[in-house]
Amino acid sequence: MAKMNPYLNFDGTAEDAFNFYRSVFGGEFTGVFRMGGNPGSENLPEAEQNRIMHISLPIDANTTLMASDILPSAGHVLNNGNNVHISLHPESREEADRLFNGLSVGGKVEMPLQDTFWGAYFGNFQDKFGINWMVNYDSNTPQ
CATH class of the missing domain: 3.30.720.100 (Signal recognition particle alu RNA binding heterodimer, srp9/1)
Structure with a gap:
């Protein structure tokens, strides 16, 4: 989990x-x-x-x-509603894919799941109900 x-x-x-x-x-x-x-x-x-x-x-x-x-220079604007995300930390890449793909259906993907420069498999999106989610699998972080 x-x-x-x-x-x-x-x-x-x-x-x-x-x-x-x-x-x-x-x-x-x-x-x-x-x-x-x-x-x-x-x-x-x-x-x-x-x-x-x-x-x-x-x-x-x-x-x-x-x-x-x-980052205002990147066009980011802070509004009530986008100032909180739920950050999920799955125990495997497969679980990361399952959670990301399931929760993002009908929503808006901001960053698809991908390997990042900080060493994690990460992506984020807003679900179809307007809730912001992050999925961050880091095999080097104790779960």
Whole structure:
């Protein structure tokens, strides 16, 4: 069975929000990755280089709060409704394919499942009911 985590989007305030969440929940970030320094980031405006590409804060043994900042230069607009995603972490590529293909039927695929530069098999979409989903299979991450 896949793990499920909330994934939040921010417009340049992900780091501030997560410092606040950490002050309440405690713990340490398991990852803080910025937009700059990644493939294609040389095309980003300087103001977006320090934005958060991904940040994660374990809340308990079963839940991790995750987030990223949007990129206005890529046409991203933060609206109520697209600021939260459900992030699925399946136990195999096959389960990733099954979940992605099943949940995305009739929806809008933003990024098809593919191998990524960060080492995961990842894709995201909005389902036919307007719910945003991410599927992230990483064979190197303990499930």
